[in-house]
Amino acid sequence: MPDLSFLPQWLIALILAAGIGWIWTSCVLTVSVFEHQLALLYRNGRLRLALPPGKHRFWRPGAEVVLADARSQTTIIAGQEVLTSDALAVKVSLALTWRLVDLAKARAASVDYTADLYLAGQLALRAAAGSRDLDALLADPGAVAAEVAASLAPRAEALGLAVEAVALRDVMLPAPLKRAYAAEVEARKEAAGALEKARGEQAVLRKLANLAKMVEESPGLMDLRALQAFADSPHVHVALGLGGARVPPTDRAAQ
Known part of the structure; x- marks a missing residue:
């Protein structure tokens, strides 16, 4: 044993602490296992156990810990x-x-x-x-x-x-197949638009037919429709006969 009495006490304590620390780290394996990890302890190449989350210490010679992430x-x-x-x-x-x-x-x-x-x-x-x-x-x-x-x-x-x-x-x-599908979709949309247009025209014709039938049954409806059109125009002169008297034409635009 070498004589260290000539060294200060604090230096001797520091040397001893460093030596103990080196022995600890060389001989003891410290492993932290997190919640999202799986861990296995092998001793001399043989599987010993699965480690739960936490801090673990083992004598280092022959010990090996394998960690893996268990998250998605x-x-x-x-x-x-x-x-x-x-x-x-x-x-x-x-x-x-x-x-x-x-x-x-x-x-x-x-x-x-x-x-x-x-x-x-x-x-x-x-x-x-x-x-x-x-x-x-x-x-x-x-x-x-x-x-x-x-x-x-x-x-x-x-x-x-x-x-x-x-x-x-x-x-x-592939590009040719993509173009073919695009053309098919476009044709389908055009056909749907043409069908909708035909339906609209059919509805208009049905309304016109109903109107023609109403006029045929009540001819006076045309006179009333004409008066309504005249009333909506500012430049039409309207003369009304009232029992032999006549009302002078009136220019609505001038009123």
Whole structure:
């Protein structure tokens, strides 16, 4: 034991504290597990237990703690070129929301469970979109997403994951097919406009027919309509006969 009596007491205390600190950090593993994390303790390569949230300390030799985020994550499966059942090539993309529920199963089942889930999502999307014709794919994207979710659930469970939501993100058509669909929609709108115009003309003709029938049954209606038209015009002179007397014409514009 070296003689340290020549050193000041405070320096000796500082050296001892530093030595104890070094021994502690070298021999004791301290890990904090947050609420949104999953944690596993391995001892000499063997799984010992899953750690709950909180601060944990273990003798360091042979100890290893693996942490993983258990919060929901969204993976975008980029556009996949798919041939529909009516032999039309389209690109479809998918939004997949999932989370880690069993870290031990995920580590045992796959080297990269996120990549495996992505691949499973690609295959499920291709199968679901390819089993429909283009009209069905465009009309009900929710049905495609539901089929993908049902197909993906067993694989995700085997990987220690849970699929929370699946949504068909985009259906991209080739330019010629997009123009054809636009022309079809435009023609449909024009046909609807022509039909509405025909209905309006039919209503007008029906009203005219009713008016003609009323005039035929009551000829005096035309005289009354003429007087109404004259009354609305400021430059028409009206003369009325009252029992042999005559009222001079009156210019309403001058009044």
